[in-house]
Amino acid sequence: MKPLPFLFFILCLANFIQAQSTWPDISKHQGLNLVSEADNITVFTSENAQVDDHTLNLLWDAKRYFDQVFGMDFPVSILFVSNSEWNDYAYFPPPGMPQAWAGNIFLGNEKSIVAIQAEQQLQNLPAEQLKELQSHFGDPLNMDLFYRNNVAVHELGHLYHFFEASKPQKRWLQELFATYAARNFLVKSHPKMAKATAAYAEVGSEAHFPFIKHTSLEKFEELYLPGLGAQNYEWFQFQLFKKAVKLQEKFGEKGLIELRVFLIQTDLTETEKMDYAQLQNQLEEQLGIDMAELLLSWGY
Numbered sequence: 319m320k321p322l323p324f325l326f327f328i329l330c331l332a333n334f335i336q337a338q339s340t341w342p343d344i345s346k347h348q349g350l351n352l353v354s355e356a357d358n359i360t361v362f363t364s365e366n367a368q369v370d371d372h373t374l375n376l377l378w379d380a381k382r383y384f385d386q387v388f389g390m391d392f393p394v395s396i397l398f399v400s401n402s403e404w405n406d407y408a409y410f411p412p413p414g415m416p417q418a419w420a421g422n423i424f425l426g427n428e429k430s431i432v433a434i435q436a437e438q439q440l441q442n443l444p445a446e447q448l449k450e451l452q453s454h455f456g457d458p459l460n461m462d463l464f465y466r467n468n469v470a471v472h473e474l475g476h477l478y479h480f481f482e483a484s485k486p487q488k489r490w491l492q493e494l495f496a497t498y499a500a501r502n503f504l505v506k507s508h509p510k511m512a513k514a515t516a517a518y519a520e521v522g523s524e525a526h527f528p529f530i531k532h533t534s535l536e537k538f539e540e541l542y543l544p545g546l547g548a549q550n551y552e553w554f555q556f557q558l559f560k561k562a563v564k565l566q567e568k569f570g571e572k573g574l575i576e577l578r579v580f581l582i583q584t585d586l587t588e589t590e591k592m593d594y595a596q597l598q599n600q601l602e603e604q605l606g607i608d609m610a611e612l613l614l615s616w617g618y
């Protein structure tokens with residue numbers, strides 16, 4: 319099999335941005351056009367961008383679902399920005415890749431560069447795997463379903479954590495929470511998309527594996543996206559995705575709600591940094607032995 323020089327990744331750089339004092343961070347709304355305001359969702363567009371109704375409706379549904387599951391309702395701004403204007407408005411590159419911070423979700427108007435690259439590179443997959451992906455993402459592959467819609471819901475999921483806290487004991491737990499949240503929503507409301515994204519996580523994880531350097535969660539914490547590089551970082555995200563699939567199946571919404579509480583209560587602004595044994599004890603105490611075991615299991 320040819321090497322797959324994947325360059326795409328799921329952006330979760332929130333830790334690198336200074337906390338904002340307002341929610342949503344309205345400094346990011348300057349220069350954008352207000353399109354609509356209802357049900358605690360405000361929509362903006364940049365000059366050359368239009369609203370993508372499909373993704374907006376998905377986020378609308380997801381917000382209603384998360385509000386109900388977590389028993390909260392806070393304002394969210396959705397900002398559609400064209401790829402050419404991306405760097406003028408969004409928190410960070412690459413153009414078109416969904417990102418969230420401080421109550422704002424940036425969405426691309428066009429397909430993201432990441433999805434375009436993925437579509438090209440996935441053509442190098444063995445025929446069987448390509449066929450499997452085409453059964454979910456179409457032929458030719460349209461990876462927007464993953465890199466726009468799925469990632470947008472993941473990003474919205476982050477906000478239900480970041481609204482309360484943003485310095486978790488472990489970054490991998492923060493990422494797992496957002497993916498687990500998205501997973502619950504998709505399984506419940508969009509089963510076809512849930513199947514497609516799980517299939518992609520399996521195929522993508524396998525395809526990346528021969529080309530990555532780091533596999534331990536310690537390295538994920540230490541190096542994160544800048545140190546790991548896009549491909550290795552995405553491999554970790556795929557592993558967390560597969561873990562989220564199991565969490566949803568075994569612990570459903572109850573586990574998700576409890577994981578959120580855990581993240582907030584053990585935030586580093588409130589508690590000391592835990593070592594592995596302390597983390598394990600605390601997870602077992604708050605989430606139960608079975609869920610703690612699944613959370614901490616890591617086959618690499």
Ligand SMILES: [Zn+2]
Nearest residue numbers: 329330493496
């Ligand atoms: Zn994330």
